[in-house]
Amino acid sequence: MDALPNLDDPNLYREDKSGLYKDLAKLPGDYPRPSEGYPAPYGVIGLGEGWWPAELLRSRLPDTLARGTTFVLAGGFGLGRLEGLLTAARAESQRVVVLGPGTEAEVKLPAHPLAPYRYLRFVLDAIGEGALGEAVDRALAAELAALRPEVPTENNPAKLLAWGLIERVPLWVASDRYPMLPQALQQVFARIGKSLSIAPPPGALEFFITALEARHEQGDPLTALVLGDDAYTRLAEEVLKTRVAEVEKIEPQGAEGPIPEALALWYRLAWTAYYLALLYKKDPGDHAVLTKLREAAE
C-alpha cells in the first residue's frame, strides 16, 4: 500500500464516485412511507437485502404468511424463489405487499447496501409500530452526529475503528440480544468496505477455541469485534483476547431496545466500512459490480 490517506482530507472523498456518503448521511428517515392502511394480522418474508429486516421483525411478526397482510421484502437475486413465495402469500393473505427493486414490487426500493433499514422502517410504519421506528431513527441520528466525515478522526469512532481494521479480518461476536447481526454486518462490510469477515456458527465458543488453540497463526489477521455485553460475549472476549490480534468492544450509544440497538450498531459499522473503503482507495459504492452480477443472473 502507498502512503495511507487522510480521512479528514476532503479530497479523499473523490474516491466515493457514486456519492454513497450522501446516502449514509441522510439515512435516518430516508424510506418510503406507507400511503394506506393494511389489514391485520401481519406476516413478513424476506429475500436478499430484505432478509435481515424480516429477521428483525420476527420478534413483532412471528408469522411469515398471515391472513391479513403479508409483506414480501423482495431484495436481491430471487433465482426463482420469489415466484413460489408470492403464490403462497397470495393464497394465504387478503393483501400481499411486495417491496423491492423488481417489476413485481408495488413499493419500489432500489438495490442498495443500506436498503435493510428502508425495508424495516416501511414495515414498522405499516404495522402500527411507528414509535419503535422513531426509536430506530433517533438511534441512527445519534450515531450520525458522531460518525459523519466532518467529525475529525480523533473524535470519530467509525474513522478510528476503520484505521484499526486495515488488512484485518473482522470476527463478529454479538450478544444474543442481536440475533443474526453478525450476518448483517458480513453483508455491509463486504458491500461497502470490500472486505470479507467471519460470522461464527451457533456454538461459537467451541468454534473459536478449537480452531485457534491448535493453530495460533490463524488468529494473526483477526480482529474480534464484540457487539453488546452478556455472559456469552464476556466469555468470548476471555477466550479471544490471547488468540486474535485485537479485541474491540462496540456498544450502542443511547439506543432504546434490541431493534434500535441492532440498527445503531449496523449503521456504525456501515460508516466504518465506508471509511475503510476510502483507506483502501476503493469506491465504497457497489452499483457497477452488482450490475455485472445482475447480468450474469439473467
Place this chain on the structure above:
Amino acid sequence: MDALPNLDDPNLYREDKSGLYKDLAKLPGDYPRPSEGYPAPYGVIGLGEGWWPAELLRSRLPDTLARGTTFVLAGGFGLGRLEGLLTAARAESQRVVVLGPGTEAEVKLPAHPLAPYRYLRFVLDAIGEGALGEAVDRALAAELAALRPEVPTENNPAKLLAWGLIERVPLWVASDRYPMLPQALQQVFARIGKSLSIAPPPGALEFFITALEARHEQGDPLTALVLGDDAYTRLAEEVLKTRVAEVEKIEPQGAEGPIPEALALWYRLAWTAYYLALLYKKDPGDHAVLTKLREAAE
C-alpha cells in the same frame, strides 16, 4: 512446515491421541436408542451441539415447544439459557426429554464433535421417523466405505480434499436444499480440522462479488467448497471461479433426500477435517481444549 506427512502411513495416526478415528469409523448406528414411547405431538429445541440437529428436524417438527413431547437437545455451553428453556418446555409439554452431557439430561450424550448425528438419530427414532433415520445411516455407511483410513489417498475423496485444503480457508457454498449446512461445517472443521472457515450470510452472491472484486488478494487463501447443485450454487461457482484460489464441487453420493444428503456431506467433511488435522500434525480430538473452556465457563 516440515516434510508433509503421508496419510497412508499407519504411524501418522499416532497423532490421533484421543482415538477420534474410532468414533468416526463407528458413527453410522452409534447413538442412544429411545427405550420408551413419547406422546405426540412433538417439538424440538437445540442449544450448542444440539443446534444443527434441531434445525434439520425443523422440516419434520416445525414447533419448538409441543403439547405432547418436547425434545431439548442441550449440547454445549448454555450460559443460563437452558434453565429458561426447560421452564418454558415444562409449562407447555406433557413430557420433556433432555438430551446432552449435563446433569439435567435424561438421555446422556457426551460433548463430542460428532454429537449432532447422535441427537438427530435419537429424535428420528423417538418420533416414528425410523425409516428416515435408516436412510441417514445408509448414506453415512456408503461414505464410510470410501473415506476410511485403509482406503489409499488416490481413491479416498476425503484424503484428497484434505491435501487441497492445507493453508487454505474454506468458503462454504451450499444449495438451499441444505439450510445451515455451512454453519455446521464451520463447527466440524474447527473442532476436528482446527481450521477457521467462512459461512457466507444470506444474499451470499452480493457478499462474494463485492468483497472479492475490489480487493482480489482476499481470494488468494480461499477454496470455495460447493455443496449440491442448484441455480444459486451454479451462479456462485461462476462468480467465484475467477476470484478464489480454487473451487471444488462436492456432491452427496447415493443419499436419498435432503436430510440424508446433508448428513453425508457433513460426514465427508468431518473425515476431511480429520485428515487435515493429521496433515498439520495436530491431534484431531478436542477434549483437552474444551475441558479448559468448560472450566472458564463455570
